[in-house]
Amino acid sequence: MKVALFVPCYIDQFYPQVGIATLQLLEKLGVQAHFPAQQTCCGQPLANSGCERDALPIYKHFVQTFSDYDYVVAPSGSCVYHVRKHFDKLDQTADVQHVRGAAYDLIDFISTVLKVEELPGAFPHKVGLHLSCHGQRGLHQANESEMTPVRDGQLSRLLRSLDGIELTNLNRNDECCGFGGTFCVSEAGISARMGQDRVADHVRNGTQVLTGSDMSCLMHLEGIVRRAKLPIKVMHAAEILNGVMVNA
């Protein structure tokens, strides 16, 4: 199994520790992932801004970079969703179709490809799980409140398997955090208010560690947590899972 690690541009630049945790976690799960150095970005920021045409060279670069791998794993469901759903704009060559199908969010890869449902280790904290919309509604990694009252998903199952962990029961389990890519600056007021409301739900219900599998939502929420100087630590799920496996 040839696995490539895709580290989205903003994680590469601002959250290298998340890329490192992803690589190490995969290694502990028996997967030696390779990081092709020529990778850049999936092109989503441009396309979501209405500039899909300008994103096409980025799409092509992405496909060239990853076409020789069986799986392309990224710690960001949003980028994966973009590759799967919106690379339909490229000519559907065998390479393009392969890369679209090979792209996986890290947690999805662990759950559905590696079929790992639980992990050894302890994380004795109250953890608030932020579901990213693209991972949840786009990639179906978790149940949606629009469909069912049952709150279940890949990441919550993995987290629940850790000793001593308590997951926060939120009032609104899957409301969008308001990041939304360039939305966070073009509609900065609404974006900020949505993020503040999401964080308030976690504060109200006792979250100590706020996590998720999409670093873009977490970057936005962390920005709000730090501005308000709240006693909440924001960590990507890969950091938690990789951390507990060190102790395992």
Add this chain to the structure above:
Amino acid sequence: MNHAIRADKFLLDADRTTWHDETLWFVREKRDRAAYGVPEFQELRELASGIKNHTLSRLDLYLQEFEAAAQANGVHVHWAADAAEHNAIILDIIQKQGATRIVKSKSMLTEECHLNPFLIKHGIEVVDTDLGERIIQFRDEPPSHIVLPAIHLKKEDVGDTFHTHLGTTKGESDPQRLTEAARQHLRAKFLAGQVAISGVNFAIAETGAVVVCTNEGNADLGVNLAKVHIAAMGIEKIIPRLSDLGVFTRLLARSATGQPVTTYTSHFTKPAPGKEMHIVIVDNGRTQQLGRPDFRASLKCIRCGACMNTCPVYRRSGGHSYDFTVPGPIGAILSPNIDMKKHASLPFASTLCGSCTDVCPVKIDIHTQLYKWRQVLGEANEIPASKKWSMKFMGRVLASTRVYGLGGQFARKALRLLPHGLTHAPSMNAWAVARELPEAPKQSFREWYAKQPAPAAQPTQPQISA
């Protein structure tokens, strides 16, 4: 003025924003419970979507079938290409009756056509008889929601409005007393009404009947008391058979307010003896939308408002921030069809979270259409120049490994060295209105990775050839 600027005005009153958000979330939760309570709810959505897709695929035939059936029932059928024709037809019917007093039940189509100001200009009194509609009519405001037109107002606001217009006690905000005042006021208007105008929720091709769903019964009362009934409908209201109706009535009220069904589901088939019934069938841009394959499905909408109640942007920006008859996510995909320049910011008033698509009872892919409108607007140069050029620049950077790597190093270094007050000045950095920037690390992931000894940097897997 764009959506973001109007939204910022709404957000200035933080407490009211909280109240608006929580009120609509309450409706969303009622919808959820109603949906969970029907085991076949997802099948119903699929069925409704299929019926609507089928109907739109042969809309011309069903419209003709509907017209023939309605005429056979003794109903006058009129065709209006646009809002101006719609208004002129209705004025003509009213004037032929020598009527001056109109009672109207809820109709988003007549809002869209700006019928009220048109009739008033011609010396005709128009009274909206839906309570929410009457409140905003007093205030001379457009509806802020298609099902809950006065949802932007608190009971204290209604008390002030009724004090001014109905003479209720100043400061009265008891919903029971205010409703009673409206009932007494409207009862007189109903009794005096000469022509009743209603909207149409569903038009049944097979029978030529129109179906109107209300909770207040105001459509029935208006129609049954007046001599003439005018029903205004968009061409997309058609469903093929009476037996299809149950699929939609089971979905409509559950999706809208969480009720199993609206209090009144009124079927108007033929005029009572000595009375007249007219149906005005309106295009007003709908065939143009039907001709856009990517956006055609927006015409499946049954106007339940569920996408508004669930939309985290709508709940915090209010319906008026959309500046279009139909606000919220569905409005954001309908409005550019009408005026692309004016409504260019609406498809961007979304995080593309997809909740709208998931609550839509007829499975319109709303968030996908929002994304596609963005591309249409980008191609048509209807996005801000700053965004357009920065995206072109980003496109160059991100298509090249080398330029991207250097750019990232430079940006992180700048962030570390520049003073916080500069990097976080809200006038220069919209991110910083409420958020700290991430702390810029000394090395990126790729810089770290390049320094790792084997095997991390030298995978056991064969290298790919670039």
